[in-house]
Amino acid sequence: MKVSEIVKTLNLEVYSGCKGLDKEIEGGYTSDLLSDVMGHADSGNVWITLQTHKNVIAIASLKEIAAVVLVKGYKPEADTMAQSNEEGIPILGTDMEAFEITGLLFNMIKG
């Protein structure tokens, strides 16, 4: 499933990193602890978090994360967006809480 498909189906905001909207999603990981993501997320995952700072993209890039989804209306910081554009890793957003968006994404991806 492409990142653009989850954007469309779940009506997600696209903050930055549009270059990466064609990336393929294989699974997801939900966590706000960066070491947890570093240790356990897989490449091609969509990462659901409330962290908005630049290190999110550093980790997403190192782990080859397909896209980051910010929950509860959190918005990325300016330098986070700049980095996301540079790396081509989309930052998406939703007003939903992590539990809800994770559930919806889980059902979409496993299906």
Added chain:
Amino acid sequence: MTMHFEYKIEGGDFTRAGYASSQVKRSLKQLNVDPKVIKRVVVALYEAEVNVVAHAYSGIIEVYIDTEKIKMILTDKGPGISNIELAMEMGFSTATPEVREMGFGAGMGLPNIKKNSDEFKIESEVGIGTKLEIVVFIKQ
């Protein structure tokens, strides 16, 4: 033949955290190293880099790549670790509230490094600094 890279780390500068890891990742990709090996190196080096940023005043990363292994040595000037055994425990951290708020400092760094390395050595002197030696073999 050994390739050698060196990077400086500034304590407290989170905006640069991950720079060395991403450079090393790029080089290993160019050398066609097994992606599984690259993943281990990246996790170990990133965590080690963040530890220096989060806890030390400054540090140096030396990376040596040969046909058998990737060796990473991180030497920092900083407060040091008084109880290494405790610091190696999952969940133990001395990170500041600011660092924790960013999602770092969950006490997973050192265990993550150990898990993703084939050889792991840590030496520390309180008030002087810490030295980490991490080796990942290219043929797993």
